[in-house]
Amino acid sequence: MRxxxxxxxxxxxxxxxxxxxxxxxxxxxxxRSACYRMNHDFEDIEVKRDAxxxxxxxxxxxxxxxxxxxxxxxxxxxxxxxxxxxxxRCAALIEKYGFGLAIQTKSDRILRDLDILQKINAAAKCVVxxxxxxxxxxxxxxxxxxxxxxxxxxxVLEKLRDAGIPTVVWLSPILPFINDTEENLRGxxxxxxxxxxxxxxxxxxxxxxxxxxREYFYSQLxxxxxxxxxxxxxxxxKVYVCDxxxxxxxxxxxxxxCARQDILCDSGAVFSYLREFESQRGQLSLxxx
Numbered sequence: 230m231r232x233x234x235x236x237x238x239x240x241x242x243x244x245x246x247x248x249x250x251x252x253x254x255x256x257x258x259x260x261r262s263a264c265y266r267m268n269h270d271f272e273d274i275e276v277k278r279d280a281x282x283x284x285x286x287x288x289x290x291x292x293x294x295x296x297x298x299x300x301x302x303x304x305x306x307x308x309x310x311x312x313x314x315x316x317x318r319c320a321a322l323i324e325k326y327g328f329g330l331a332i333q334t335k336s337d338r339i340l341r342d343l344d345i346l347q348k349i350n351a352a353a354k355c356v357v358x359x360x361x362x363x364x365x366x367x368x369x370x371x372x373x374x375x376x377x378x379x380x381x382x383x384x385v386l387e388k389l390r391d392a393g394i395p396t397v398v399w400l401s402p403i404l405p406f407i408n409d410t411e412e413n414l415r416g417x418x419x420x421x422x423x424x425x426x427x428x429x430x431x432x433x434x435x436x437x438x439x440x441x442x443r444e445y446f447y448s449q450l451x452x453x454x455x456x457x458x459x460x461x462x463x464x465x466x467k468v469y470v471c472d473x474x475x476x477x478x479x480x481x482x483x484x485x486x487c488a489r490q491d492i493l494c495d496s497g498a499v500f501s502y503l504r505e506f507e508s509q510r511g512q513l514s515l516x517x518x
Contacts, residue, residue, distance in 0.1 A: 239287045245298065246303050250270070250274040264441070272509065274309055281347075288328060291328075298330075304376075306338035327353060332338075333359075357395075362418045364416030403436070404473075405461070409434055434472065
């Protein structure tokens with residue numbers, strides 16, 4: 230762990246990242262890419278010093294409440310969160326100032342903060358986004374080794390449903406020749422249906438690779454799936470978007486299941502839902518001109 234000083238926590242688009250790096254060990258992680266200019270080992274997590282204080286200053290300056298998003302670049306429920314509790318403290322501030330929250334994770338640690346998430350959702354809107362990639366538990370433990378398994382995440386989705394918290398699932402990435410099967414997709418979609426998710430986000434079926442994450446991914450393929458790296462090199466070379474040969478069929482299954490179950494699967498519609506702030510108690514006087 231290392232600490233670093235920052236002047237802001239919220240981006241101009243109201244995104245929030247409290248940590249840089251990750252301890253979950255997912256073999257495909259795009260956040261390892263060199264373009265993000267992380268000047269430390271990926272597993273040596275950088276903590277943004279005084280993040281709750283800086284966030285509170287920024288929230289107080291916002292004239293009107295909105296949705297705050299977190300989890301796109303770094304999971305807010307890393308192992309360090311058990312010790313530091315930054316996500317919980319910042320979520321409490323989001324609730325205090327009447328903002329909404331769209332939070333993305335792969336960890337069942339989020340249930341620790343269910344009380345705050347329910348308060349946010351009662352006053353405004355809280356949406357939990359959960360990433361699901363691999364229905365097979367043994368395969369999940371290989372490619373996402375240090376985080377909750379898919380079954381454990383499904384149980385989180387059920388508990389959030391029962392608590393009245395809306396959820397969205399990211400089906401990403403789907404790794405060509407590894408988990409790009411109809412059986413895998415149908416298993417994940419069955420979890421989505423049973424958990425009553427509001428929407429599913431998919432940008433096609435495949436994985437992205439660029440300098441930084443490609444090298445790590447290939448090293449893990451050598452370790453876990455001997456011979457698979459050469460198959461990727463022959464199929465994809467150095468392209469950024471590596472689509473599964475099964476992408477067309479899998480996309481058709483996704484559309485059909487979501488249409489039957491009334492689940493949003495148009496990415497634009499799902500993102501609009503995530504960005505739309507909803508107040509249940511009217512605008513607070515704090516934000517009045």
